[in-house]
Amino acid sequence: MSLVIEARALEKRYGTRQVLRGVDLDVRSGEVCCLLGPNGAGKTTTVEIFEGFLTATAGTVRVLGFDPAGRPPALLERIGIVLQECGFPRHLRVAELLSAWRGYYPSPRPLAELLDVAELRDERETLVRRLSGGQRRRLDFALALAGDPDLMFLDEPTTGFDVEARRRCWDVIGNLRSLGKTILLTTHQLDEAERLCDRVAILSGGRILLTGTPPALARQAGAPTRISFSAPEQLRRGEISPPTGMELSISDGRACGAASDATSALRTLLAWAAGHGMAGLEELTVTPPGLEDAYLRVAGPAAAQGR
């Protein structure tokens, strides 16, 4: 699969402050890749290097085959950028602004389609300054899509929005994905990464700690599978001891344990239950490790604080 972004050992220093300490990242054609990390991890710096707004202190980067540092027009024609916080010319109407933006690109997408994708059909003639925050964000998406780019950057696309506005933004990002756009998205929100992204790269302290699909990340991070069941009476009263080699905590009537090898843990557990004359374990639940487990495990205290 061809690489749309290829970054190797990117470093960025501001004076003595080292923001990026060797970022390696591959973004493949057609995927939604997420740069997940706590606030201050270097997500925006990384993306702004890819966009050509910043230059790396060391390392190499190729975006669609170009070095973004000189911001070559041939590259700008093929990327769409949604900046984290970015104002609009406030006294223009939505359609006017989109039309102007379409004029900047050699082969723009049709206006009606932009309005459809961004779900702004009804706001076509609305002045930008009258749009709600969520609508403005969707206008951001539409403007970034105006030139029909191959690659889109979405920097913290839903930060600060209420549930409803967030959901609609997610819908629009889903629309972008179904157009086949390669998307690099930054976020510090786990649910966003889990829901929208094919692959996640966890960035913390200026380094990419792990990259992969959410389940693969959990495996790589060595996050355990969670096993829980309704704690039997005898166990709760301390009349029997938990299975050897397994730590169980009991709260609210449920016994919970964690295991890196779920199969053998279950075997042990079921043998233990049978040995104590139980017919089975009630409400037995096995939860594979998710992105959250992986994230908290590798990004550690910084991640927990950023949430």
Place this chain on the structure above:
Amino acid sequence: MTPRAAAHPGALLPGQRARRLRLAAHQARLEQRAFWRNPEYAALTFALPLVLLLVLGATIAGHRQPVTNVPETTLLVPGMLAFGLIVAAYANLASRIAVLRSDGVLKRVAATPLPPAAYLAGQLASTFVTTALIAAATVALGGVAFGAVPRAGGVLSVLLGLGTGTVCLTALALAVSAVIPSAEAAGAVTLASYLPFAILSGVFSTTLVLPGWLSRGLACFPVKALVDVLRAGYAPGPQHFPAAGLAVLAAWALIGIVLARRFFRWHL
């Protein structure tokens, strides 16, 4: 890319030049539309010099200069003409660019393949239109309300003053916008940068008398030079072509362009 363009990477093909002009013209139309959609702002931009002209003019109507016997309103009109230019071509442009930068609009534009020159050309063209409209309104009001019109041979001086002055002030506006730290500071910085010059250069007063050294010093700055050039076109009497003032304006235009090219930024 064609071989010719490859041979001269900096050179524009005729098609590209036409496209840039088209984009700049479109940008100028958008800016004009946005300007007029903000009625309070547009009204203030126009009202400030026009109302001042009427009010100040009313207080000195009938007065004449002691030696030359020139009606003072005839000297006030070019002063207000200069003021209109300063507001539209300098203060408004500098603060607008600073606000666009601080809001991230310039960065958003920089993220597109729109040639930066085309965007700026559009902004400047829109500024020129507004400036020309204010100048025309001021000249017309001066004529109608006070019978003050350029003297027979002075029209060229007035036109040259307006043209050079506008170019000079817009270039300085772009340069100054670079040092305005935030949108909140935009109004204060631009006001502080021109008001002392405007007052001391006699924009609002036809009877201001300054020590010779201060007057000579101020003549090296664009506001006083602009006022002098425009007054030379209005004041009846011995013909004199305001070459010195025009030269000062042209020099400041160059300085402004150099500074703007050096310091203009698209984002914070």
